[in-house]
Amino acid sequence: MPFTFDFLDDGRVLEWETTADGAVATEREDYSPRFYVASRAPDADIDLTRLRSVYERHPDVVATKIVARRPGFRRDDEDTLAVDVVHIDRVIPLARQARQLSDYPVGDLACFNVDFSREFRYCLETGVDPTPASELSTLHLSIPVTETNSETNAELGVNGKTVTGSPVDLLAAVQDAIDTLDPDVLVCSTSEIISTLYAMARTAGVDGFTLSRWPDVDYQQLAGQSTFSSYGRVGHSPARYNVPGRAIIDESNTFFYGETNLDGIFDLVSRSKKPAQELAWASIGNVLTAIQICEAHDRGVLVPWNSWRHEFYKPMGTLHDADRGGFIFAPEVGLHEDVHELDFSSLYPNIICMWNVSPDVIRCDCHSDREDVPSLGYSICDEQGYLVDVLQPIIDARDDIKADIHREQQRDNLDQDRLDELEGRSAALKWILVACFGYQGFSNAKFGRIECHEAINAFAREILLTAKQRLEAGGWRVVHGIVDSIWVTPDPDVSDDERESLETLASEITDTVEIRLEYEAEYEWVAFVPQRESDAGALTKYFGKVTGKDEFKIRGIEARQRSTPEFIEDVQRDCLEILGQTQSPDAVISRLERAISELHAGDVDSDRLVERNRVSKPVEAYTQYTQNVAALERARDQDLAVHPGQDVEYVVVDDEKASRERVALAHEETDQYDPSYYETQLVRAVESIISPLGWDRSDIRRRLAKTRTTKITSF
Incomplete structure (x- = not known):
């Protein structure tokens, strides 16, 4: 099966497949990308005949025809204009021309299947499976940060080896690696390496340098760099390049390669029909959308260029109830002993599949008299929604993979390569399942619907409240709960004989809500951290000592924050160990003092x-x-x-x-370095550790001042 695809300027497509003798290309000259035009609304009047006559005269249009397609999951087959174009780069410009004819003289139209990435479109329309048939070979190329904006490099990393010297030397090293390894995948610290190497070859007059497997094309630039904003965060997308015959993974522009591995990427390739190169740079939502588009394609449903779903009318009281979010049981600030954590397995995806929560069936007209969603009164159709067909195979696959991981870990002769493969696939599927809930409320989602988001939350709140009540009735006290997790400790007012086991309770709750409640972990103690300027508990800041293991679970504090310097993280982790051994703030502050002394003495690298x-x-x-x-x-x-x-x-x-x-x-x-600045950072980090015991920054400063005064006066 092909693993990467190239689109030449003359319209030809190259399908690259690995063989025992290396990769080979199959040329395809008959591919014509297609988009569709239909009425925006079911009852809209649109003159497709006039629009067709316009497109038939266009030099970039290969063919047009009227076909029956569904312009949405809630619409039946309708007459739709299919437009086949000469080259994949002409789809969006031609669709824009249709927009210009909207309302007059054609009518209120909409375009479909327009903004697909090129390799994904090709696989979707031709039915080609881009999952590699065999293991792909890789070559790693990297440049130091000091040369990321340089037209000529003096240093280059080639498969982990540092190469220095003149441009001729660097180019020779890269060419030798290409000729020797003939890699299928180029893993680059930044894809700008591609254009920089070719620029170096031109400047140095090096003939014959090439990364490409195709003789007529060295490389293509697919997209320029851009800056974007998403959910209040600014992001940067670097330029993207293509080298014929080889997939490129840009380490500066990949989520799944960083969070999983190639095995995780290839698992998602098989489910989304996005080839490895495109999947590597894709976001979680992008991949989830691709899987949904595959399901829509199988059902004959078109994909809107821009979503225009309106929110269903609902009374003010329902709006208020629907906007409550997920379950939250505020944590009890402090250090709690003998704590147990229980989690619902893939809670939101399982809610979607269990109760058929899908955009195409929520609040259906055929069951409008029913109130299927608790507290909101939304109806859900009996016909299975497409989102269930998308997610259930992923849920089942991840359950199977997790079982395989457990079996592999129990083996006497552990196969680490096999374990890495399984863990990579499990992590990749986890991220898709994590995103599926929030995506329903995303305004730009191709098939999302806010009512699904609200319904999922409503079911989740009921499930967590049911679990909380049953656990309390069984002799356990809830000290924290959020979204799909509950932390409990034995209720001191209930005797050991009267208290039910958590295994029994978890099994009973599982049977009641029909979603598995799993016993996650037991902790010798867990500390819930207060908010910085409040006594209330921070919802996602806590740490605890796992029972029977030399291991801590840490969430939210500095050691888990990407901006924290290594020295600050190490000191905070030391303080965790000390707190676990002594539960003494004084002992923790003694460690802080030593760290501060190191800073001011200049002993920290x-x-x-x-x-x-x-x-x-x-x-x-x-x-x-x-x-x-x-x-x-x-x-x-x-x-x-x-x-x-x-x-x-x-x-x-x-x-x-x-x-x-x-x-x-x-x-x-x-x-x-500035020791006073880093001292402040240390104090903040230590405050996170002992604030559950009632200490704040001012308490720490007073103790430090007292200790310093004592040391001075002792002389």
Whole structure:
């Protein structure tokens, strides 16, 4: 089966398949991409004959015809204009021309199957399975951060080996690796390596350098770099490139390769029909959408270019009840002993499948007299929704994979490669299941619907309340609960003889709600952290010591935050160990004192004090002189490109300065740092550890001051 596809300027498509003798290409000259035009609404009047006559005269249109298709899951077959075009790059421009004819003279029309990625479109329309038939070979290429904006590199990583020298030397090393390994996949630290290598070859006059498997095309640029905003966060998408015959994975622009591995990627390739190169740069929502589009395609349903689903009318009281979100039982701040965690297995996906919560069947007209969704009164059709067909195979597959992981871990002769494969596939499927709920409320979702989002939450609240009540009746006290997890500890007012076992209760709750409640873990103790400026518990900040293991579960505190320097993380983890052994704030503060002494003595390697922060805007757009601004100015001085949405790494050298000397970039060799600044960061990290015991920052500072005074007066 082909694993990657190339689209040549003359319209030919190359299907690349691995064989025992290397990859071979099959040329296809008869492929014509297709999009559709139909009425925007079922009762809209649209003149497809006139529109067809316009397209038939267009030089980029191969053929047109009127076909029966469903313009939506809630619509039956309708006359639809299918437009076959000469090249995949002409789909969107031709669809824009249809928009210009909307209302007059054609009518209120809409375009469908327009904005698909090119390789995915090809596989969907031709029925080709892009899952690799055999293991793909890889070659890793990387460049240091100091040369990411350079037209000529002096250093390059080739399969883990650092190569230095002239451009000719670097090009020779890369060409030798290409010729020797003949890789199917190029894993690049940034895809800009592709264009940079070719630019170096032109400048150095090196003839014959090529990464391509096709003699007539060296590489193609598929998209330029861009900055975007999603859910209040700024992101950066680098330029994307294509090398004929090889899939490219850009490590600076991939979620699934970073969170899983190639096995996880290939599992999703088989489910989404997105080839490896496209799946590597795709977001979770993008892959979920592709799987949904495959299901829609099988049902003869077209995919809207832009979603225009209206929200169903509902009374004010229903709006209020529907907007309550998921289940939350505020944590009891403090350190709790003998704590047990229970989780519902894939709660939201299972709710979708158990109660048939799908955009095409929620609040159906045929059962409008029913109230199937608790507290909201929404009806759900008896006909199975498409979302169930999308998610149930994924739920079942992940359950099977998790069972295989458990069996593999119990084997005497552990097969680590097999375990890595299973864990990669499990992680990939987990992310799809995690996203499926929130995606229903996403305004740009192709098939989402806000009523599904509301219904899922309503079912989840009922399930968690049922579990809470049964656990309390069985002699357990709930100390925290959020979304799909509950933490309990023995109720001191109930004797051991009267208290029911958690295994029995979990089994009974599972039978009642028909979704498996799993016993996740037992903790010697768990500490729930208060909010910074409040005594109320922070919902997602806690840590605990796992019973019988030298292991802590940590959520939300500095050791789990991507910006935290290594030194701060290490000290905080040491403090966790000390707290677990002594449960003494004084012992924790003693560790803090030693760390502060190391800082002020200059004994901490600056490499362990690197912070990593995301840049939200260009340097000129900042109104205050932050550390990020200082770092961006230093990067600009060194001709290093850092775009909004990308990370910048630096050491704080003097936090009192309002100039670029405030920080040093991570790659700059410096042994200087601001000990007072990092002392403040240490105090914050230690506050997270002992705040459940009633200590705040001012208490820590007073104890530190008292200790320092004692040490001075002792002389």
